[in-house]
Amino acid sequence: MITGTLIPLGIVAAARIPFSSEMLRVRLVNALEARLNVDAELDSLTLRFHPSLRAIGEGLVLRARGRSDVPPMIEVKTFTVDANLSGLWHRNVSFVRLDGLRIQIPPNDQNEEPAATEAAAPSVSMEDYLKQVIINSVDAPNSELTILRRDPTKPARTWALHQLHVQNVSFATQMPFQTVLTNALPPGEIQASGTFGPWQTLDPGRTPLDGEFVFNDADLGVFDGIGGTLSAAGRFRGTIDRIDITGRTQTPDFLVSTGGHPVGLTTSYHAVVDATNGNTTLDPVNAAFLNTSVTAKGGVYEEPGAKGRVIRLNLSISNGRLEDIMWVAVPAPRAPMRGILQLNTKFVIPPGKREIVEKLQLDGGFSIQNGRFTDAAVQKKINELSRRASARLNDEPSKNAVGSNFEGRFALENSQLALPTVRFDVPGALVELHGRYGMKREDIAFDGNLYMDAKISQTVTGIKSLLLKAVDPFFRRNGKTVVPLRIGGSRSAPKFGVDVGRALRRSSNSPFPDPAALSVPIPAVPSAIR
Numbered sequence: 001m002i003t004g005t006l007i008p009l010g011i012v013a014a015a016r017i018p019f020s021s022e023m024l025r026v027r028l029v030n031a032l033e034a035r036l037n038v039d040a041e042l043d044s045l046t047l048r049f050h051p052s053l054r055a056i057g058e059g060l061v062l063r064a065r066g067r068s069d070v071p072p073m074i075e076v077k078t079f080t081v082d083a084n085l086s087g088l089w090h091r092n093v094s095f096v097r098l099d100g101l102r103i104q105i106p107p108n109d110q111n112e113e114p115a116a117t118e119a120a121a122p123s124v125s126m127e128d129y130l131k132q133v134i135i136n137s138v139d140a141p142n143s144e145l146t147i148l149r150r151d152p153t154k155p156a157r158t159w160a161l162h163q164l165h166v167q168n169v170s171f172a173t174q175m176p177f178q179t180v181l182t183n184a185l186p187p188g189e190i191q192a193s194g195t196f197g198p199w200q201t202l203d204p205g206r207t208p209l210d211g212e213f214v215f216n217d218a219d220l221g222v223f224d225g226i227g228g229t230l231s232a233a234g235r236f237r238g239t240i241d242r243i244d245i246t247g248r249t250q251t252p253d254f255l256v257s258t259g260g261h262p263v264g265l266t267t268s269y270h271a272v273v274d275a276t277n278g279n280t281t282l283d284p285v286n287a288a289f290l291n292t293s294v295t296a297k298g299g300v301y302e303e304p305g306a307k308g309r310v311i312r313l314n315l316s317i318s319n320g321r322l323e324d325i326m327w328v329a330v331p332a333p334r335a336p337m338r339g340i341l342q343l344n345t346k347f348v349i350p351p352g353k354r355e356i357v358e359k360l361q362l363d364g365g366f367s368i369q370n371g372r373f374t375d376a377a378v379q380k381k382i383n384e385l386s387r388r389a390s391a392r393l394n395d396e397p398s399k400n401a402v403g404s405n406f407e408g409r410f411a412l413e414n415s416q417l418a419l420p421t422v423r424f425d426v427p428g429a430l431v432e433l434h435g436r437y438g439m440k441r442e443d444i445a446f447d448g449n450l451y452m453d454a455k456i457s458q459t460v461t462g463i464k465s466l467l468l469k470a471v472d473p474f475f476r477r478n479g480k481t482v483v484p485l486r487i488g489g490s491r492s493a494p495k496f497g498v499d500v501g502r503a504l505r506r507s508s509n510s511p512f513p514d515p516a517a518l519s520v521p522i523p524a525v526p527s528a529i530r
Contacts, residue, residue: 021045021046021047022045024045024047024055025042025044025045025057028040028042028045028057029041029042032062033065036062036201037064037065037201037202038062038063038064038065038073039062039063039064039065040060040061040062040063041059041060041061041062042057042058042059042060042061043057043058043059043060044057044058044059045057045058049085052082052083052084053082053083053084053085053088054080054081054082054083055080055081055083056078056079056080056081057076057078057079057081058077058078059076059077060074060075060076060079061074061075062074062075064106064204067106069152070104070106070148071104071146071148072102072104073103073104073105073106073204074101074102074103074104075100075101075102075104076098076099076100076101076102077099077100078098078099078100079096079097079098079099080095080096080097080099081093081095081096082094082095082096083095091133091134092133092134092135092136093133093134093135093136094135094136094137095135095136095137095138095139096135096137096138096139096169097138097139097140098138098139098140098143099140099141099142100142101140101143101144101164102143102144102146103143103144103145103146104146104148104156105145105146105147105148105204105205105240105241105275106148106204106205107147107148107149107150107205107241107276133170134168134169134170135168135169135170136167136168136169137165137166137167137169138165138166138167138169139164139165140161140164140165140166141162141163141164142160142161142162143160143161143164144158144159144160144161145158145159145161145181145240146158146159147205147240147241147275147276148276149276149277149278150276150277151277154277154278154302157275157278159181159182160181160182161179161180161181162180162181162182162189163178163179163180164177164178164179165177165178165179166196172197172198172199173197173198174195174196174197174198174208174210175195175196175197176193176194176195177193177194177195177196177211178191178192178193179191179192179193180192183215183218185222185223186218186219186220186222186223186230187218187219187222188215188216188217188218188219189215189216190213190214190215191213191214191215192211192212192213192214192236193211193212194209194210194211194212194236195208195209195210195211196208196209204240205239205240205241205242205275205276206239206240206241207239207240208237208238208239209236209237209238209239209240209243210236210237211235211236211237212233212234212235212236213232213233213234213235213236213247214232214233215230215231215232215233216231216232217229217231218230218231218232220251220254224355224356225256225257225258225355225356225357226254226255226256226257227253227254227255227257227262228251228252228253228254228255228262228265229251229252229253230249230250230251231249231250231251232247232248232249232250233247233248234246234247234248235247238272240275241274241275241276242272242273242274242275242276243272243273243275244270244271244272245269245270245271245272245273246268246269246270246271247268247269247271248266248267248268248269249265249266249267249269250264250265250266251264251265251266252264252265254289255328256328256329258329258330258331258357259327259328259329259330259331260331261327261328261331263289263290263324263327263328264289264290265287265288265289266287266288266289267285267286267287267288268285268286269282269284269285269286270282270283270284271283271299277302278302278309279299279300279301279302280299280300280301281298281299282296282297282298282299282300282313283297283298283299284296284297285297289324289328290321290324290327291320291321291324292317292320292321292324292325292341293317293318293320294315294316294317294320295315295316295317295318296313296314296315296316296347297313297314298311298312298313298314298347299311299312299313300312303350303351306350306351306352307351308351308352309351310348310349310350310351311347311348311349312346312347312348313346313347313348314344314345314346314347315343315344315345315346315347315364316343316344316345317341317342317343317344318342319340319341319342320340320341320342320343321338321339321340321341322335322337322338322339322340322341322368322371323335323337323338323339323374325341334374335374336373336374336375336378337368337371337372337373337374338371338372338374339368339369339370339371339372339403339404339406340368340369340370341366341367341368342366342367342368342369343364343365343366344364344365344366345362345363345364345365345366345410346361346362346363346364347360347361347362348360348361348362349361357415357439357440358414358415358440360412361412361413362410362411362412362413362417363410363411363412364409364410365407365408365409365410366406366407366408366410367405367406367407367408368404368405368406368407369403369405370403370404370405371403371404371405371406372401372402372403372404373401373404379401379402380397382401382402382404382426383397383398383401383402384397385426385428385429386402386426386427386428386429387428388428388452388454388458388459388460389426389427389428389429389452389453389454389459390427390428390429390453390454391428391453391454391455391458391459392428393458393459393460393461402426402427403426404424404425404426405423405424405425405426406422406423406424407422407423408421408422408423409421409422412439415438415439415440416436416437416438416439417436417437417438417439418436419433419434419435419436419437419446420434421434422434422448428452428453428454429450429451429452429453430450430451431448431449431450431451431485432448432449432451433446433447433448433485433487434446434447434448435447435448435487437491441490442490442491442492443488443489443490444487444488444489444490444491444494445487445488446485446486446487446488447484447485447486447487448484448485448487449482449483449484449485450481450482450483450485451480451481451482451483452480452481452483453480453481454481455469455472455475455476455481456468456471456472456475456481456483457469457471457472483498484498485497485498486498
């Protein structure tokens with residue numbers, strides 16, 4: 001954009017119509033170097049006066065003075081300036097076209113405001129003079145904007161600007177623009193409009209930006225593990241190398257590949273993009289689907305010594321619906337369980353080509369209140385567990401679903417879900433477990449205890465009840481029956497067992513603490529029950 005300003009302004013500043021094209025070329029190069037603090041090159045410049053004034057230049061290169069370590073700041077293969085003698089004399093240019101425009105913004109290594117010097121800055125009289133020049137229209141189709149990195153070994157950030165149009169361009173003011181550019185991931189075209197400038201000669205990366213954008217039909221399928229078509233709109237402001245963005249997205253068919261059930265997903269977000277290193281800070285992202293809302297804070301950052309970026313977020317769900325989460329994540333015709341979900345976890349996806357289940361890292365805790373299983377057979381077992389554990393065998397089985405409560409902690413790494421503490425309770429019974437679950441092989445390994453109000457003999461009737469009275473003392477501790485459990489097998493075929501050896505070892509010398517004093521806090525228990 002600024003190139004369209006510099007060329008005609010340079011022509012005006014170099015001379016009010018010199019005698020030859022070569023004279024104009026030399027004076028234009030000298031003017032650009034003197035007034036813009038750059039090293040300039042221009043292969044050729046031709047001037048035509050009839051039927052209107054037209055200047056055509058080829059091979060324009062502008063390098064930041066003293067920055068031979070970085071590529072040229074501006075390159076233009078061909079530029080065309082259309083004007084008339086009267087307009088040019090009165091500091092007005094009709095039209096500029098830039099073909100093959102490449103803008104490459106060098107980083108400010110000190111990350112500080114540059115100190116302007118008398119030698120580097122334009123003189124006051126020349127700056128005032130150039131401020132009065134206006135270019136009606138600038139077009140730069142198929143341009144490129146590149147933000148160079150502070151670390152030269154890292155790939156630069158490049159945006160393809162398919163269309164770029166700037167109006168009422170002047171040297172030291174905000175310039176209205178419209179552009180269409182390509183977004184890399186997810187792929188798609190962004191339409192943006194706003195204002196650009198004034199150009200910061202000594203540090204181009206600090207040139208101000210302000211505007212709005214629309215991003216439609218972005219395919220999320222390029223990311224492992226998810227899918228859907230995203231549309232977004234929002235505002236941006238800041239500078240070229242640091243942009244503050246607020247926006248909203250809509251994905252009517254968002255899905256997680258493990259579940260395969262599309263849902264409508266909307267988000268609102270605030271992000272800060274540091275173009276010098278590509279880091280994006282998200283604070284916050286608020287997402288909503290079905291009847292559940294998720295809040296995330298964190299960002300997408302470079303990982304030292306690794307190729308790619310790491311996603312680091314803190315996720316929280318308050319009063320969410322467990323059935324919403326399961327509907328998205330579980331490939332079942334209906335959610336296996338319902339309930340009120342509270343969740344807080346660290347969420348990390350490191351760079352690399354591994355499957356998402358192998359890369360994903362979680363560390364957090366959860367609780368489920370009033371959980372109920374949607375499978376009638378499973379829920380019937382839960383109801384029966386509550387009835388027997390409460391010593392209510394003489395009562396008629398309840399037709400109402402007994403609510404279950406869960407809470408626990410979890411950590412996921414290398415596709416292994418570790419569950420250091422899990423508590424699951426129903427009226428009359430409490431199950432406390434610890435163990436692990438293999439996400440890929442779906443293998444289960446848990447140890448823990450079942451605490452019941454009823455004695456062992458009170459969980460059955462008839463002759464069985466009489467025979468079991470002899471073993472009641474082995475399992476009774478602090479007014480509760482404590483049954484050591486061991487769960488193994490797989491998610492689809494779990495194996496439940498009583499660890500009799502552990503029960504006998506505890507029966508004599510190891511008084512078990514009051515279950516109410518035990519610490520707990522995550523849901524693998526539902527899968528164990530199934």
